[in-house]
Structure formats: C-alpha cells, structure tokens
Amino acid sequence: MATPGRTMTQPMHPAATLVSGLAATRGVLEARIRELDAEVAHLRDARLQELEAKERLADRLARLVQALPAGVVVLDGRGVVREANPVAIDLLGEPLLATPWRGVIARAFHPEPAGADLKLNDGRLVTLQTCPLGQEPGQILLLQEVTEARRLQSRVEQTRRLADMGRMAANLAHQIRTPLASALLYTSQLNRPQLPDEKRQEFVAKALGRLRDLERLITDMLAFSRGEVGDGDYFAPQLCLESACEPFRESCAAREIRLRLEGQGADGLVRGNPTLLKSALHNLIHNAVQSIDGPGEVRVYAAVKDNAVDLVVEDNGRGVPAAAQAQLFEPFATTRRDGNGLGLAVVRAVARAHGGEAFYEPLPVGSRFTIRLPLAATRADARRAVGAE
Missing domain, CATH: 1.10.287.130 (Signal transduction histidine kinase, dimerisation/phosphotransfer (DHp) domain)
Known part of the structure; x- marks a missing residue:
C-alpha cells in the first residue's frame, strides 16, 4: 500500500516518446534544409554570375574578332566554314559560311603562288596561319593581307640599293x-x-x-x-647550279682545283628568274675559285630543308678575314684588290628578290656561302596547310 502523503511518478507512454523524438528530428531536418537552401541559392547566384561573366567575355571576343584587321575563319572537323568575320568575307568573297574550305581554295586562291605568301584571284597577297580549336575538332585560320607591305618592302629595298649606288x-x-x-x-x-x-x-x-x-x-x-624578278617562272634550282659550274670546268682543271657538283637528286621547284639566279651562283663560284691559291676544291650542292632549298658553294681557300665578315654583303665591300665589291651584294639582292636570303659561314679551312630560297607552293600545299586533304 502507498504511504499517505507521497506522490508516485507515472511512466511516459511509448507513443508520446516517439512523437517527441520525431519532433526533435523534424527540427533538425528543417534546420538542415534551410542550410542547404541557402547553399543552393549561393551556388546558383555564383553560377549565374559566372555565366554572365562568360557571356560578357564571349561578347567581347566576338566583337574583337569582328573588329580585327585580319580575316578569321573557323572550320569544323569536316573542313567546313562555320564562322567568318567581315575581313575574311572581304578577302575570300561569298558564299563562305557552310562552304567546304577546299571549295573556298579553288574559288578564291590563285593557283600560282607568290613566294612565301598566297595569292588571291584578285591579285592581293595574304599570309595564312592555322591553329586547332582545342577540345573540339576543327581549326581557326588567320588570313593577313600583306599586299601593301610587300610593295613597300620592295620599294624600300630598291631605294636603298639606288642610294648605295x-x-x-x-x-x-x-x-x-x-x-x-x-x-x-x-x-x-x-x-x-x-x-x-x-x-x-x-x-x-x-x-x-x-x-x-x-x-x-x-x-x-x-x-x-x-633587285626584282616579277612573277617569274618555275624552275629547278639544280639546273642553275649545273649551268653556273660549266664555265669554270676548264679553268679549274688547269689550276688543279676540283669542282664538285653534288646533290643532283635535290627535289623541289622555285619561282623567279633563273638567269638572275645563275648570275648570283656564278659570282659565288668565281669568288670560291679566286680564294684558292694552289690546288684545292670547290664543292657546289643543293639541299632541301623544310620548305626551302639551300644552294651552297664551299671552298678550302683563304677564307674571309674576321674584320671583313660583318660588311661582306654590303655594296663595294671587297677583300680582293681586283674585286669590284658588287658580286656578293648582287648575291644577296637576288636571293631577297626571290623571297630568300644569303648567308656566309666560315669553315675551319675556307668558306661556305648559301643562297636559301623558298620552295614554290601550290594550291595543294594550301589545302594541306589547313588539313583539308
């Protein structure tokens, strides 16, 4: 029996305990949901800001491409033009968009090259550079018109030569x-x-x-x-080497100088004036022979490197004094008492008129002179340059 004056505690019903636990859990979940909602809202705002920044960047890039003074063409993985800015349309004409690049080449480019540049059918000269799109297949082409620049370069070079004279x-x-x-x-x-x-x-x-x-x-x-060759003809530079060597055969034999013509298998054509190039090679061979005091050797050969061909004349003669090497190709600079000082200046002028350059390299015994000329490009070369074949 219960003792009078004392109160007994009744045990909590199991259902009430469950309800109380669910209420506490609900509170925790609701708090977590509010936290997640806040995080999602923050991430959504950040994502929207990022998208807006990317849209502004894309808009700026699009405006920049439109304003570029060079032509920009975007090709897809199949070689079809997907985008082009106004300069590209002006250079290449229309239709351009959705046109295979191979068709654009056939329509817009002249089949005959212009040295290291490409020639359009309207006579303008352009340079062509390519780069991949990156993660997606395709390429970006950059066309820069250089017609006026080449004309100015030619005039400056001619003016300089006339001033020297x-x-x-x-x-x-x-x-x-x-x-x-x-x-x-x-x-x-x-x-x-x-x-x-x-x-x-x-x-x-x-x-x-x-x-x-x-x-x-x-x-x-x-x-x-x-110092200019005009459009010129296509010819094998090896033939110029053979023609330039021929007049020296007899005199070299009489002086016990071995004249060796090598590299008959050198492939490739150049474009220009073969007579002018033969004259430049004649000057190099003449200088080589004159640099040899007794029996010796003159080696003449052609070698193709990348997109250029080197026409080389080597000798085992006296060489060029170090003090004279810096001005070697300057007009009227000579190391011989009977020299007129124009031979090597003509060599450099002819090389540059063909889009190339002339070089001198001292050897342990003798000298090496090189005329480097760009190989003539073809329409197929332009297609291969952008992967359209």
Missing part, C-alpha cells in the same frame, strides 16, 4: 675606267704592222678579257639596282 658613284667610275682603259691599251697595239701574230692574239685575248670584266660589272650593277 649613288654614294659610290665615284667608285663605280673607277671600276668602269680600269678595265676600259686596259682594253683600249691592248687594242691600240693591234694597229702596229710589225706586231707578230702571237702577240696580236695575246693582245686580243687580253682585251676581250677586260671587256668581259666590264660586261660582268655592268651586269652586276643592273642586277643590283633592279
């Missing part, structure tokens, strides 16, 4: 007068009736030699002053 007019007069005076001296002896036939033939040969020197000097002067 103007500054050295007195030197030229001396160079012309010397062989001319010698020729006159020898021919004046031919009127002597008592002159033996042997001497007469000797004077004739010497007079002709001086006149040929004068002819070569005038030819070099004209080649240097012009």
Whole structure:
C-alpha cells in the first residue's frame, strides 16, 4: 500500500516518446534544409554570375574578332566554314559560311603562288596561319593581307640599293675606267704592222678579257639596282647550279682545283628568274675559285630543308678575314684588290628578290656561302596547310 502523503511518478507512454523524438528530428531536418537552401541559392547566384561573366567575355571576343584587321575563319572537323568575320568575307568573297574550305581554295586562291605568301584571284597577297580549336575538332585560320607591305618592302629595298649606288658613284667610275682603259691599251697595239701574230692574239685575248670584266660589272650593277624578278617562272634550282659550274670546268682543271657538283637528286621547284639566279651562283663560284691559291676544291650542292632549298658553294681557300665578315654583303665591300665589291651584294639582292636570303659561314679551312630560297607552293600545299586533304 502507498504511504499517505507521497506522490508516485507515472511512466511516459511509448507513443508520446516517439512523437517527441520525431519532433526533435523534424527540427533538425528543417534546420538542415534551410542550410542547404541557402547553399543552393549561393551556388546558383555564383553560377549565374559566372555565366554572365562568360557571356560578357564571349561578347567581347566576338566583337574583337569582328573588329580585327585580319580575316578569321573557323572550320569544323569536316573542313567546313562555320564562322567568318567581315575581313575574311572581304578577302575570300561569298558564299563562305557552310562552304567546304577546299571549295573556298579553288574559288578564291590563285593557283600560282607568290613566294612565301598566297595569292588571291584578285591579285592581293595574304599570309595564312592555322591553329586547332582545342577540345573540339576543327581549326581557326588567320588570313593577313600583306599586299601593301610587300610593295613597300620592295620599294624600300630598291631605294636603298639606288642610294648605295649613288654614294659610290665615284667608285663605280673607277671600276668602269680600269678595265676600259686596259682594253683600249691592248687594242691600240693591234694597229702596229710589225706586231707578230702571237702577240696580236695575246693582245686580243687580253682585251676581250677586260671587256668581259666590264660586261660582268655592268651586269652586276643592273642586277643590283633592279633587285626584282616579277612573277617569274618555275624552275629547278639544280639546273642553275649545273649551268653556273660549266664555265669554270676548264679553268679549274688547269689550276688543279676540283669542282664538285653534288646533290643532283635535290627535289623541289622555285619561282623567279633563273638567269638572275645563275648570275648570283656564278659570282659565288668565281669568288670560291679566286680564294684558292694552289690546288684545292670547290664543292657546289643543293639541299632541301623544310620548305626551302639551300644552294651552297664551299671552298678550302683563304677564307674571309674576321674584320671583313660583318660588311661582306654590303655594296663595294671587297677583300680582293681586283674585286669590284658588287658580286656578293648582287648575291644577296637576288636571293631577297626571290623571297630568300644569303648567308656566309666560315669553315675551319675556307668558306661556305648559301643562297636559301623558298620552295614554290601550290594550291595543294594550301589545302594541306589547313588539313583539308
């Protein structure tokens, strides 16, 4: 029995305990839901801001592409034009969008190349650069018109050459007068009736030699002053090497100088003036032969490297003094007492007129001179450059 005056605690019903636990859990879940809602809202705002920033960047890039002074063309993985800015449309014409790049080449590009540049059918010159799209298949093409730049380069180069010749007019007069005076001296002896036939033939040969020197000097002067080849023809540079070597065969054999022509298998064509290039090679071979005092060797060959061909003349002669190497290709710079100083200047002018360059390299014994010319591009080369084939 219960003791009077004392209260007994009743135990909680199981259902009430469950309800109380569910209420507590609900509170925790609702608090967690509010936290997740806040996080989702924050992430959504951040994502929206990121998308807006990307849209602004894309808009700026699109405006930049439209404003670029160069043509921009976007190709998909099948080589079809998907995008093009106004400059590209102006250069390549329409239709352009949704057109296979191969068809654009056939329609817009001239089949004959222009040195290292590409020529459009309207005569304008452009350069072409490519880069991949990145993660997606396709390419971006960048076309830069260089017509006016090439014209200005040509005019500046010609002006520089004419200025050089103007500054050295007195030197030229001396160079012309010397062989001319010698020729006159020898021919004046031919009127002597008592002159033996042997001497007469000797004077004739010497007079002709001086006149040929004068002819070569005038030819070099004209080649240097012009320094341009126009559109020119396609030809194998190896043929120029063979033609340039031929006049030296007899004189080299007489002096025990071995003239070696190598690289007959060198492939590739260049575009320009083969006669002018032969004259430049003739100057290099002439210098090489003159640099050898006794028996020696002159090696002439062609070698294709990447998109260029090197025409090389090597000798084991005296070489070029270190003090003279810096001005070696400057007009009227010479290391020989009987030199006119135009031979190597003509070599460089001819090389540059063909879109190339001339180089000198000292060897342990002798010298190496190189004319590097770009190989002629074709329409197929332009297709391969952008992966359209």
